[in-house]
Amino acid sequence: MLTQAKPYISRIDKSFKEDYSRNFQLTILLSLDGFSFSIFSPEKQRFVGLEVYHFSKLQDELKLAAMLDEIVMNRPWIAYPYQSVIVMVDNTASALVPAALFDEKEKGTFLAFNQPYKDNSRIATDKLKNADAVNVYYLANMLAVKIKDLWANATIVHISTVLIESLLIGNKHQNIDSKVFVNVRKNVFDMVVIRNQKLLFYNTFKFSTKEDFIYFLLFAMEQLRLNPEKIELILCGLIEKSSEIYGITERYIRTIKFIERNKSFEYSYVLDELTWHHNSLLYNVMQCEL
Secondary structure, eight states, X not given: OGGGOSOSEEEEOTTOOGGGGGGSEEEEEEETTEEEEEEEETTTTEEEEEEEEEOOOOSSXXXXXXXXXXXXXXXXXXXXXXXEEEEEEOOSOEEEEETTTOOGGGHHHHHHTTSOOOTTEEXXXXXXXXXXXXXXXXXXXXXXXXXXXXXXXXXXXXXXXXXXXXXXXXXXXXXXXXXEEEEEETTEXXXXXXXXXXXXXXXXXXXSSHHHHHHHHHHHHHHTTOOTTTOEEEEEESOOTTSHHHHHHHHHOSEEEEOOOOTTSEEOGGGTTSOGGGGHHHHHGGGSOO
């Protein structure tokens, strides 16, 4: 497995000094088929590093924990003490509950509405201040223990928490009736609709083909009475203009854009050649109140 523990992308600015890691903030995105992280300098309000690891989808979180050990073995400084560490967990085992309805004692009941029971997992919750909601999700015990073992001060959140909160913050002062955002993951996409600066809709859809992708997207838009000829669709995540899912989407939706670079921060020149929307969550998490 050691052959997989090498970065697909590695861009680290020379201003980052491993021995001074406490002066930086680390943000991690973790899934069964990938590991990536960004390094942020709070003093300069600048992102100074990014690494991305791709590997064949692992069977479970036990193997993912072992993969983390191998990555850290090759790059010990990743597990050095940082000023803060945020770990985004990428899975589909979550449910969004309005804050007014949420009861901590009933979190398992809320999650059971749309998620099958998962063994060897705990039920975690994230508060979404801007969405006025609570995200309830399964977090594998083994993975939670490994994260805390490597980064004792880590804040663990679900990937959808960061997606929703960062989009609401980024569109807080835009008086546009409705916007549709799609974040593409591996055979999964998240759909977020913001109307008048508030969260109107969020859901996650699994897809295998480009036809699956466009069917779920158009069906959800139809249910929300969103006109594909008039609505603006903003894309982020694992999607390219050359991809099949982009091509079929272009046939049905008039206005398609990729999410723009967050202008609230600065970025090292070493990141300039990278496609920004691929890793937008690793950057946008810094503006979220987590």
